[in-house]
Amino acid sequence: MERHYYTYLIEEEFAGHYFGRESVMFKLFYDYHWTGPDQKSQLAAKQIEFITKPIP
Template sequence: MRNYQIYLIEEEFAAHYFGRERMFFQLFQEFEYSVGEIKSILSKQIHYITRPIPNLRLNQFIHQQLQTKKDFRSENSAYYIEQGIRSTAKLELFDRHLILQATGSYDAETVFFEVLRKSEEAFLAIDLYNERFGWLKPIKERKFV
């Protein structure tokens, strides 16, 4: 099973740390395994660099984009894509992050990633267990000459 935590990063931090996403990953990894005062400090840092999830707008967008797909359903404030046993994904929305759980091939999770990519500019997905991370919509660097 793949478990992704998806955060909406403040635009100034997303632009500044473009190409250095490993630093975000390390921050979230340290938070996951820390305790006590250090966990509190890391929590404040994460809160500072992330934006609240626009839940109402995102819920509407997900429904608009996926309502016609036969393998899509929503239940108990979670979204599911089940393509038989070969690929399943579950997306849950929280105040400051999203959780995406997926099994099988990457097809079902890719559907959710595509919808999220279209909805916001700076979503960062992190899979702590498999040490995978990246932007859902890569940030384009602007170079002015």
């Protein structure tokens, strides 16, 4: 089985807000990455885009 890892830099505002509630963030990213292309949520994509920083 091949594993895939994704790295995101979370904006400080959101990192502080979700500290201790990592399971909520994990579920957002997990659901987005492991759903089929026809089922991907536009809302989840926008949420991820909003709370993450571009990796330099």
